[in-house]
Amino acid sequence: MKNRGKKSQITLFIVLGILVLVGIISLFFLFSKPEFVKPTKDKDFYNEITPCIKKTLEKVLPEYLEKGFYFDPNNKLVYQGKDVSYHCYTSAKKTICTRNDAQSKTRIEKELKEKILSDVENCFKDFKNSNPSYKIEMGELNFSIEIVPKRINLKAKREIKISKGESEQIISNFDSYLDSSLWDLIKISNEILNQESSCNCPVDSCTADTIGLMNKYNDYAITFFTGSKGDRVYTIKDYYNKTKLNFAVKNCDKTP
Amino acid sequence: MRFKFLFLVIFLFGISFVYADGCCFDVSSGICSLRVPYNSCPSPNIWNPDSSCNALSECSMGCCVLGRSVSYTTQRNCQIESSAKGFEFQWQPSSSANQCSSLSKAQTLGACIYDYDFCKFTEKKQCTPENFHEGKLCSDPSLKTRCKKTEKTKCFDDGNVYKVDSCGNRDELVNNCVYSEGYICQQKSSGEAFCKNLNCVDIGKKNGESWCIGLNGKILNSDVREVVFKKTNEKAGPIKKKGEAKDYIFQDNVGTRFFRQICIDGKVVTEPCADYRNEVCIPNGNNAKCVANPAQDCFAANVLDEETGLNKIENCDPEWCFVTRLDDCLQFLGEENIICGEERANWRNLPQAKAGIMVLEVSSDLMKELSLPMCVPKITTGRDLSSKNYSAKGECSIGDYGPKHAWLDHDMGSCDGWRIKESSTYNTIINSEEKRWGNAGLISLDPKDWKRDDCAGVGVGFCKVPNYSNHPLFFEGNKWCSLEDRFEINFPGMKSLASSGKIADPKLIELLNQRTIGLGDCAGKLNWLDVEGTTENIAESIVKRGTEGRTDHILFKFFFSAKDWRPPSSGNCTLCGADGLPCSEYRCKAIGKNCEYKEPKGIDSGVCVSSNDLRSPTIFHAQDPQNPVPPFSSVKIILNTDEDSYCKFDLSRTSGKIDNMKYETDGKFSRTHEFRLTMSRALREDEDVNNYPVLTKDGKYEIFIRCEDGAGNYNVNPYIINLEIMKTPDQIPPEILEFYPPSNSFVEFNKTTKKIKFRLNEPAECRWDLEDKHYDEMGISLNKEGNLYNLNQFSCDNQITEENIAEGFFCEGELRNITTVIGNSTRFYIKCQDQPELEGKEDQYYQRNKNNKSFQYVLKASHALEIIDFSPIEDYIAGSSIQNISIQLRTKDGAERGKAECKWRLKIGDVLSSWKLFNRTNSSTHIDLIPNPIETLYKIDVLCKDVAGNKASASYNLNLIIDRSPPKILRAYTSTGHLTISLDEKANCKFANNDGCIHVYNNGSSMERIKDKEFKTSLKKGTPYYIRCEDLFGNSACYPEIVVY
DSSP, X not given: OHHHHHHHHHHHHHHHHHHHHHHHHHHHHHHOOOSBOOOOXXXXXXXXXXXXXXXXXXXXXXXXXXXXXXXXXXXXXXXXXXXXXXXXXXXXXXXXXXXXXXXXXXXXXXXXXXXXXXXXXXXXXXXXXXXXXXXXXXXXXXXXXXXXXXXXEEEEEEEEEEEETTEEEEEEEOOEEEEOOHHHXXXXXHHHHHHHHTSOXXXXXXXXXXXXXXXXXXXXXXXXXXXXXXXXXXXXXXXXXXXXXXXXXXXXXXXX | OHHHHXXXXXXXXXXXXXXXXXXXXXXXXTEEEEEEEGGXXXXXXXXXXXXXXXXXXXXXXEEEEETTEEXXXXXXXXXXXHHHHTXXXXXXXXXXXXXXXXXXXXXXXXXXXXXXXXXXXXEGGGSOGXXXXXXXXXXXXXXXXXXXXXXXXXXXXXXXXXXXXXXXXXXXXXXXXXXXXXXXXXXXXXXXXXXXXXXXXXXXXXXXXXEEEOTTSSEEOSOHHHHHHHHXXXXXXXXXXXXXXXXXTSOOOTTOOOEEEEEETTEEEEEEOOTTTTEEEEOOTTOOEEEEOOHHHHHHTEEEOTTTOSEEEOOXXXXXXXXXXXXXXXXXXXXXXXXXXXXXXXXXXXXXXXXXXXXXXXXXXXXXXXXXXXXXXXXXXXXXXXXXXXXXXXXXXXXXXXXXXXXEEEEOSTTOEEOOXXXXXXXXXXXSGGGGGOOXXXXXXXXGGSOOOOSOOSSOSEEOOTTGGXXXXXXXXXXXXOGGGEESTTOOSOSOOOOTTXXXXXXXXXXXXHHHHTTSSEEEEEEEEEESSOGGGHHHHHSOOOTTSOSSEEEXXXXXXXXXXXXXXXXXXXXXXXXXXXXXXXXXXXXXXXXXXXXXXXXXXXXXXXXXXXXXOOEEEEEXXXXXXXXXXXXXXXXXXXXXXXXXXXXXXXXXXXXXXXXXXXXXXXXXXXXXXXXXOOOOTTSOGGGOTTOOXXXXXXEEXXXXXXXXXXXXXXXXXXXXXXXXXXXXXXXXXXXXXXXXXXXXXXXXXXXXXXXXXXXXXXXXXXXXXXXXXXXXXXXXXXXXXXXXXXXXXXXXXXXXXXXXXXXXXXXXXXXXXXXXXXXXXXXXXXXXXXXXXXXXXXXXXXXXXXXXXXXXXXXXXXXXXXXXXXXXXXXXXXXXXXXXXXXXXXXXXXXXXXXXXXXXXXXXXXXXXXXXXXBSEEEEEEESOOSSEEEEEEEEEOTTOOEEEEEEEEEEEEOOSOOOEEEEEEETTEEEEEESSOEEEEEESSSTTTXXXXXXXXXXXXXXXXXXXXXXXXXXXXXXXXXXXSOEEEOOOEEOO
């Protein structure tokens, strides 16, 4: 009898212990607001949105690079049938060109962001429209782009409450990234322009040492085309993903 | 007031700050940009007015260690890159990128085991010492990790191909992709990487290798500046022929340009050096460079010496410039050679001069007086050849010569006249005391240029010639002027003093011309200004009394002017760029004054067109059938233009630009353009126009045409073709206009099916059958359930769109049951039914039309394509001078008796080249060359395909062995009075009995060949035999003497 009582007591404590544990866990889930809720098995909401965001950037990036880090360049020439922006320009003969803010990483990030922001917004709208069986409430979109070595980070923060019947989940982080050589392209183009703008004009040729740069940056093919009027277009091409940056220079023009 | 002034100062300072160029440090990337204005460097970036960035500490450069590689960059950039790539931040300041290479050190790598059997292949310092297994791979069985070997490959940070273990770690090295050899690692798929060959295999150039294209459009193998001088020196000699110097020194380079070509990613890229020869391409091994042409510095070296009035040359840079001279040569006493050009300029450094040997001036005294030497560029720069820039007194005028005076002395000889004496006495004039007047090089020193005075004529003398200004000298005989015009009739001495131009020393004129061309895009012109005097009194002017009152001189005035070179009035403008090198404004305008340069698609798309043409082409047209055309008839439209042009059309009105037009007529640049439109129909009354946006109720349609000529002129107002379609119901069955592939084509060997496509004149539904049946019965079969079904239905366009009207309506499908019996063919019957939109809506007027007669389509069986022969294969022996290997492949059978298109690729080790079509293919024999072969084992893959789609492939081994060894004597023996030798390879042998080996080859006697490798000669006992043999590749040896007793 004594033994039976002890055993019952132990069982009671175990049951109570389990109840307390369950209670604590329940309270934890009840009061903590998850930053990211793993999607339900049948729906991966995160992966419905981020590929769309990446595509918006992928879609505009080739044109942006072929035009030389501008979507609508002010000072430009035409090369291979497309507008290409000048990154260093002088209209005076035999003088060194002056650069613009083409290589400013902050400017590029800002311009890319502004270009795709409405499309990113549409990604969320499309997501909502394509899931009519869910109740979707969206907060403010906070979107930015960051260029880092080897990739472009797409930072999208937006609190989205997705509910269906009893279940509800909140997702607020839609960060993703795109493999990209944009960082290197900024760096290499800057080196080319530093060489162009530091040349001893008109004594020396101001064409950058593209072969030397290719030996330094083995992943890129760097070529140039000098036009009739002394304009020069540099092309930097990534051997791997064929990304191509064009930019123009009018420097130390010695044409008669 | 003081505040205002202060404000103004601050304002001006601010303005100058905003617009001044400086150095911009981008905080977010750590890169520094030179020559950036303040307002292009927004905060938080840091700007400094020192454009060179030296004053900005953030821009100090240093060596940044990123794993195994080291880059030369700023501290901030290094921080960001180290962090992003997962490396420890290691940066140290350095003044030169060269110092960084010493920091590049090999990492100590190995397997790092953790959590019992997890493993990571990493750097030693990333792992605890007790867990680190230096040099070992995670898949090493001795480590007993969970990571196993796989066959997957991947590119790793060092740029090489490695296998990947099951944990994703770097495993064994598969391939070393050496960038300097033209290889980079590339990921083909997630589990497959390879070394991509970036080299231009077909021309034997490595990736990044560059070379120069010279002014003649051909590859420049040596420094163009040296070529000029080598040739000049080679040609230097005591007597220069006319034009010799011109060919080698003063090339007429108007309209030429240097280019650099570079092999990039398997392709040749042309990089033009600056136009107008402002840059010169200088080859330097495998790295050509466009460098600035300092031509103007050469001219700056010419300084007028005010004391002597002569040209004094100072600092004529011998690298880029040279001094023009003619016969300005030296000769050391007792030597035959004449020293000219550059050597002559530095003659004091020559050993003969140092040895004190007397020097003779070979140049004539005449030339010394001319102050003609001039420092000119070896490669001139070009001028703007636009007609608006032509000027008589342009920059070329520094090549002017004159006016100079020439005095012809009066000879007081027996004939009492003016004369030039012959031979030895001839020079007395030149060397007379009157020399001080200077003959200015005018007078030809060659007596042949003068007609001898024979003192025989009567009434011979000078005569007056009206308009003499065009006739420099008018000393003519009695033939050319009447007695009234004769002057000094009593001068009997001169029959004829000279004829126009001849009197000038041709060498002088040549030099002046050359020097003019050497100024760059200049042309010389010899102007005679006649004798001094006035037009009122020619007589007086001829017998010039001279400034000192002398009566025995004639004064000639001479002026040579150098003018801007002008293009010919008309040229073939299309030649610009015809050499495959980019056309440019300068290249274009040098062709002719009529040539105009345009860049329709940008700076790289320059075209040269005739500017005489400012008019757009005039367009006419013809059509068949005429209006009104039956519904869905194929209307043939022929456009004729009055000049070659390129035409486009639209079915609806567009903007005024031809570029915006949607459809090409035939894509040709010609005067006739033919194209077909499958015009549709008019809308029926019951049809809603909104459902058929391209159809009209009245059946009237407009075709808008624009044509553009070579000069870019096109008709802004479109030429309109009005087409009208009958409003009657369509009663004509559909028509198949074209099959793809055409009927009677071959089918792949042993294949019984083929997908085909055809174009119709209207939307329709089509079927096929092996028998000629009614449309409704075609292809009908019963299925298992006993229901009828149709397997032989084509899939067809059934919408009327603008594209269909312009290009036709298409059907496609698969034909089955094609015979495989060679020599046999299968005939298919195809019928169609039009107006699918009427299905279920047919009435007594509007009914669908079916073909009564079938369209027949035939397919033929073909043989398999076979590769029957490839050569050379296996061991291929060649000499060390081999330039290329000719490869040949033969194919047989297939659809067209072996005719096929074949390509090949090479594999050396594990490296594969890309596929290349045989240079000669599309036949049964395919030939190409492997350029610059190396001694190695080549694996050659070949792949052929014929018109039926039959494919054949094969791989061959070709082991190139370079024979560098001379033939060996395997055996030497005597037999029947002969000495016989047997060699190990084919060769030719000679022998001699004396003088040892040295003379055998040249003076030895040939040995008699018995077989390919055996030779004999008659034997003299006791006599030594020196034998020398040479194999087919030029390897030879002389063997130890053989003496038979």
